[in-house]
Amino acid sequence: MPLLDVENLTVTLATSSGSAQAVRNLSFSLDEGEIIGIAGESGSGKTMTALSLMRLLPHKGFATGSIKFSGKDLLAQTNRAYRDIRGNQIAMIFQDPMTSLHPMIKIETQLTEHIRHHKKISQESAHLKALELLDTVKIPDPASALEAMPKQFSGGMRQRIAIAIALACDPKLLIADEPTTALDVTVQAGILRLLDQLRREKNLAVMVITHDLGVLSSLTDRIMIMYAGSEVESGLTSDLLKNPRHPYTKGLISALPTSSISGKKLLTIEGMPPELGQIPSGCAFHPRCAYAKTSCESQIPTSISISTKHRIFCPVNPLVSS
Amino acid sequence: MNELLKISNLSVEYHRNGRKLRAVAGVDLTLAPGEILGLVGESGCGKSSLGKAIVGIEKPAEGEIRFNGNLVKPLDRRGRPTELRNLQMIFQDPYGSINPRRKIGDQIADGLIVAGKPKNEALKISAELLEKVGLGASALDRYAHQFSGGQRQRIAIARALAASPTAIVADEPISALDTSSQAQVSNLLVSLVQEFGMGVIFISHDLSVVRKISDRIAVMYLGKIVEIGTTEQIWNQPSHPYTRALISAIPKADGNSNMPLDLPGDVPNPAFPPAGCRFHPRCPLVQVGCESSVPEIRTLKDGRGVACVLQTSNEIVVPLETIKGR
Ligand SMILES: Nc1ncnc2c1ncn2[C@@H]1O[C@H](COP(=O)(O)OP(=O)(O)OP(=O)(O)O)[C@@H](O)[C@H]1O
Ligand SMILES: Nc1ncnc2c1ncn2[C@@H]1O[C@H](COP(=O)(O)OP(=O)(O)OP(=O)(O)O)[C@@H](O)[C@H]1O
Numbered sequence: 001m002p003l004l005d006v007e008n009l010t011v012t013l014a015t016s017s018g019s020a021q022a023v024r025n026l027s028f029s030l031d032e033g034e035i036i037g038i039a040g041e042s043g044s045g046k047t048m049t050a051l052s053l054m055r056l057l058p059h060k061g062f063a064t065g066s067i068k069f070s071g072k073d074l075l076a077q078t079n080r081a082y083r084d085i086r087g088n089q090i091a092m093i094f095q096d097p098m099t100s101l102h103p104m105i106k107i108e109t110q111l112t113e114h115i116r117h118h119k120k121i122s123q124e125s126a127h128l129k130a131l132e133l134l135d136t137v138k139i140p141d142p143a144s145a146l147e148a149m150p151k152q153f154s155g156g157m158r159q160r161i162a163i164a165i166a167l168a169c170d171p172k173l174l175i176a177d178e179p180t181t182a183l184d185v186t187v188q189a190g191i192l193r194l195l196d197q198l199r200r201e202k203n204l205a206v207m208v209i210t211h212d213l214g215v216l217s218s219l220t221d222r223i224m225i226m227y228a229g230s231e232v233e234s235g236l237t238s239d240l241l242k243n244p245r246h247p248y249t250k251g252l253i254s255a256l257p258t259s260s261i262s263g264k265k266l267l268t269i270e271g272m273p274p275e276l277g278q279i280p281s282g283c284a285f286h287p288r289c290a291y292a293k294t295s296c297e298s299q300i301p302t303s304i305s306i307s308t309k310h311r312i313f314c315p316v317n318p319l320v321s322s
Numbered sequence: 323m324n325e326l327l328k329i330s331n332l333s334v335e336y337h338r339n340g341r342k343l344r345a346v347a348g349v350d351l352t353l354a355p356g357e358i359l360g361l362v363g364e365s366g367c368g369k370s371s372l373g374k375a376i377v378g379i380e381k382p383a384e385g386e387i388r389f390n391g392n393l394v395k396p397l398d399r400r401g402r403p404t405e406l407r408n409l410q411m412i413f414q415d416p417y418g419s420i421n422p423r424r425k426i427g428d429q430i431a432d433g434l435i436v437a438g439k440p441k442n443e444a445l446k447i448s449a450e451l452l453e454k455v456g457l458g459a460s461a462l463d464r465y466a467h468q469f470s471g472g473q474r475q476r477i478a479i480a481r482a483l484a485a486s487p488t489a490i491v492a493d494e495p496i497s498a499l500d501t502s503s504q505a506q507v508s509n510l511l512v513s514l515v516q517e518f519g520m521g522v523i524f525i526s527h528d529l530s531v532v533r534k535i536s537d538r539i540a541v542m543y544l545g546k547i548v549e550i551g552t553t554e555q556i557w558n559q560p561s562h563p564y565t566r567a568l569i570s571a572i573p574k575a576d577g578n579s580n581m582p583l584d585l586p587g588d589v590p591n592p593a594f595p596p597a598g599c600r601f602h603p604r605c606p607l608v609q610v611g612c613e614s615s616v617p618e619i620r621t622l623k624d625g626r627g628v629a630c631v632l633q634t635s636n637e638i639v640v641p642l643e644t645i646k647g648r
């Protein structure tokens with residue numbers, strides 16, 4: 001049984017022109033100790049997917065489908081039962097670490113309160129646990145770091161502290177939404193190594209959302225690419241990056257500065273992403289797709305299997321692997 | 323001389339708990355029309371502080387900035403003086419820089435209305451700008467909270483471009499975007515540079531995009547520029563040990579699961595910068611004397627500037643492999 005099993009997840013949000021689906025019929029799963037990466041167009045529903053696992057969708061937003069975590073359907077839990085799962089078994093970190101940190105409260109207080117909120121242990125044990133956590137995330141001199149305020153740390157250090165808080169209750173799943181986007185590459189390398197180590201040592205499952213294909217390549221086992229709220233392709237990291245088979249994935253990879261033509265211009269995917277509530281019929285990508293056939297305008301793509309764990313949602317399947 | 327921006331001996335200081343923090347510690351830079359200067363460096367090294375001082379939002383503690391020869395004075399409540407109107411900034415934080423209670427269209431149109439355009443024309447141009455950055459015209463009537471991170475970033479870009487800048491400080495304009503949208507936005511900046519001679523200071527953690535579009539690259543560490551040169555020089559033969567560490571930490575998107583190299587050691591606190599070379603506690607090539615004497619930026623034979631005692635001539639003394647093999 002996978003740790004996380006999402007089936008037909010659909011997220012509906014309220015917009016100024018009525019309700020609209022930000023995530024449509026998404027299905028994926030994740031095993032213990034596995035790292036999955038989610039990438040895709042900006043606005044394609046990656047954050048909403050993560051927030052529905054946390055049950056933190058925006059006001060008037062709701063999720064349908066099923067999200068099974070260790071066999072339990074999260075969407076069916078009462079709020080009270082869910083509170084036990086969130087932060088305890090599933091934790092999340094954000095692009096801006098200050099989302100998880102209070103600027104004016106000592107690190108020690110933030111860590112120990114979080115621990116004691118979820119675990120009935122003494123202040124003394126919570127203090128020891130806090131020291132251990134800061135050590136795990138490689139904060140130098142944990143004892144004095146506990147005495148400090150978040151604003152006394154650099155962005156990379158704050159992200160490490162946010163990870164420490166997320167790890168406080170030994171979650172089984174960590175959701176990281178653009179965790180290194182605001183950091184420089186050397187600090188990013190440290191965070192990536194830390195996440196990889198946590199997965200190896202604690203069997204932590206990680207769902208990392210990033211647009212950085214380099215981050216996906218170094219950290220993840222599998223990748224899922226989203227467009228307009230749906231999966232377009234997923235597969236093992238090396239299969240997907242070396243042999244992208246969906247036209248959209250191919251476009252994303254071709255837009256990398258390293259794969260582009262000479263000169264200063266980069267390759268882009270022609271056209272604009274669809275707006276929420278105005279998703280094109282058939283394959284949502286068809287207006288921008290160089291390989292689209294007439295049938296793509298009406299036929300909603302179903303998954304076709306390329307190889308073990310590698311599938312695309314494109315019946316045309318125009319890119320034969322090299 | 324043909325300089326759009328000339329920054330001399332610029333320092334920016336903040337005061338925190340009665341302590342002085344020098345976020346920018348004596349920076350000299352120039353920007354020519356039609357030039358893209360990439361500005362890179364560690365998180366917290368002072369890139370945004372430098373950028374804000376350049377456009378007059380942060381008051382310099384020392385030094386000066388000239389835009390087309392005019393002194394850039396810190397902005398006051400009266401807003402941007404006419405001679406500085408074409409000097410703009412795209413802010414790093416698209417959450418903080420967009421007003422949550424005003425429609426997006428009105429916020430973009432502001433810059434055009436200030437420049438004398440009637441409201442309906444300003445809104446029309448705003449719609450075109452939104453389209454150029456990859457958002458539909460329907461964004462005009464929406465509010466900031468209804469957009470994803472990357473969508474807000476594009477709104478911030480459209481707003482800065484509305485003022486028809488001739489020089490722009492673009493602070494992480496593409497950090498939250500997927501690769502195709504990144505390409506679209508950087509192509510847009512490049513065409514404004516190539517067609518209208520706009521000058522750009524491009525601050526980014528995405529070093530491969532910096533490499534692709536910049537003419538020159540400046541590398542900052544803890545408030546100072548440690549290396550500056552043409553993109554080719556910095557990329558193919560990085561000289562400063564910190565520049566080398568940065569370049570070897572870029573993760574490759576090749577599907578080969580290689581972890582990028584990490585730079586060991588603690589990121590120093592800018593309130594207490596290390597003595598001597600500020601990089602010395604983390605430098606894999608540290609020499610005797612680095613902990614006490616401050617290396618000045620020196621121009622090598624190939625024209626680049628480097629602040630490191632190891633570099634005394636055009637020869638790059640230490641081969642790259644010394645760092646790669648760590
Ligand atoms: N509070 C909200 N109300 C209405 N629509 C919203 C709200 N928040 C986000 N949206 C819309 O929902 C869609 C999905 O947003 P989401 O934040 O999941 O995108 P994303 O894939 O995470 O994008 P990015 O890479 O830019 O962060 C977008 O079209 C966005 O405009
Ligand atoms: N308003 C402020 N008050 C006090 N300190 C500040 C302020 N703004 C920035 N700092 C500090 O000044 C230093 C430089 O910050 P700055 O934002 O310029 O760095 P940066 O290079 O842009 O970093 P990043 O890559 O993370 O954006 C940091 O130590 C930061 O904490």
Ligand code: SF4
Binds near residue numbers: 248284292301315
């Ligand atoms: S289904 Fe059609 S439009 Fe969609 S990606 Fe495949 S070829 Fe392109």
Ligand SMILES: [Mg+2]
Binds near residue numbers: 471
């Ligand atoms: Mg997002």
Ligand SMILES: [Mg+2]
Binds near residue numbers: 369370371414493
């Ligand atoms: Mg910054």
